[in-house]
Amino acid sequence: MLQTADLNAIRAIIARAKRWDLFFSLLGILSLMVGVLTFTVLFLDMAIQGVPRLSYEFFTSFPSRRAENAGILSAWVGTILVMLVTALSAVPLGVAAGVYLEEYAPKNWITDIIEINISNLAGIPSIVYGLLALGLFVYYFGFGQSILSAGLTLALLILPVIIVATRESIRAIPQSIHEGSYACGATTWQTVSDHILPYSSAGILTGVIIGMARAIGETAPIITIGALTFIAFLPNAPFTGDPPAGMFEWIFAPFTVMPIQMFNWTSRPEAAFTINAAAAGFVLVFMTLAMNGLAIYLRYQLRKNIKW
């Protein structure tokens, strides 16, 4: 028989353990709140400062020495063009690499090297990619400080993201799908192109969107290749201008992008430019949030709808 004193002692121990449990729960919620609050404050602070500045003129004006006339036309056009180059180069390359590693790669040291290398690439700071691009694209290949250089730099940067996303969404497809296809006599490529790629496309798309959202906000590598910050013109559209521009002449044009424009305004001492920076930052955060939100939504739908 337990003595009452023992019982009380045990109860005290249990009560203390439960108090600690409760304390830690609160600590967890508090820590989460630090993240949530910072994000909310950051977003609201920028919105309060920047939103009044957002007007039609802000989107259709070039940067200017006078803060109240300055706009982000060249920046957002530049961002879209750079992203176009990035997507067109990174997506085919990344998906192909992912497909190879999941469906073709034999288990040998070459595959091991490629896999270790990809996870290493993901850990290299973005500014080092900028230095690579400065040495390779800008000077060695002679692309100059152009949309092409910037787009390719960002493509290298998000390549690991796309490869990993491709591999993960291929891995989510059950083995029975492969086996069924092979049993019907399909070759590896027939299996991949008729079954694996269509079924994994939504997952790959999610990864591509996340990668692009990261690329849009990247500033350091683009500054490193020496992109100008004061661009008061747009690259000529194909077949316009005098003499008429070629189909792909725009990829060699100088450019600026949203984060660089924001950095430029942030580093000026005048308060009026800080407001411009807030407005540009708000547009930038809105774009990345919308893309990330879309990716999260897509993934959620995917998980809900697909039952193998």
Added chain:
Amino acid sequence: MSASAAAPDPSLPISKTVSERLSKKASRHVKERIIEALLFAAAAFSVFVTLAIVYVLVKESWVFFQTVPLSDFLFDTQWTPLFDDAHYGIMVLLSGTLTSSGVALLVAIPLGTIIAIYLSEFAGFKVREIAKPFLELLGGVPTIVYGYFALTFLTPILQKIYPDLPGFNLLSAGLVMGIMIIPYVASLSEDAMRAVPMSLREGSYAMGATRLQTALWVVTPAATSGIASAYILGISRAVGETMILAVAAGMQPNLTFDPTEPGATITSYIVQVALGDLPHGSIGYQTIFAAGLTLLLMTLAFNLLGYWLRKRFREVY
């Protein structure tokens, strides 16, 4: 029945049997081989990226180290490559990098770990479903925006607490950087904890342990390798972060470990040089490659450490 099955397909020449059409020399195999080779080239491309990074950095740094002895680079206590009296002491930039990363990790590692334990062991399904995407969004905010936030929002607040704090300082940049890194640490650590088999927790609960005791004494030790690699990733993010420091920490080289002072880091120095108009091939141009090489070696060392930790502490169930 058997007669019709044996009859040859009229659309094909009689001479080609099925086995001939499927033979290794048939066009479908050639096509397969070509596609496989193309896909392999795409995968191998990533190796060339690494080689190109090493080549570019080493090539330019090599020229740099022809002029500047390695001992000066490592032990000089001044970093003034653009002055007439040029000094190239990387320690100055390293001190900025280490100080700001230290501040960031003091924020990110405790908060990230607590969030991971909370989400994995305490939170209900609903909380997790909301919190995880939110953390992802937090990690997706462009770092230039964090830099703006550190400079225009956090620094003025900190100045109210420490009136002596300069407008540019490593403290505010480091704190915001820490918040930026929380999602990486939290999400990877949580994945590691969730991978711990349920039976271990059930065993612990059956012994009468509380959630916290289970989390701290059963789940966390079992997930050590994953948590360690989450920390390593956080460290390499902090070391490689650029824009927050370039915007909020000032860019004056400053040999200090005091976070309340302004300072330049390896990354923000590269930005500073790239913003100016240094001629291609000058010594100033080469310094950024030497600085970049230092950064690459640091992150490589952390990656190798992470790899080793994963192997050393991996628990196999």
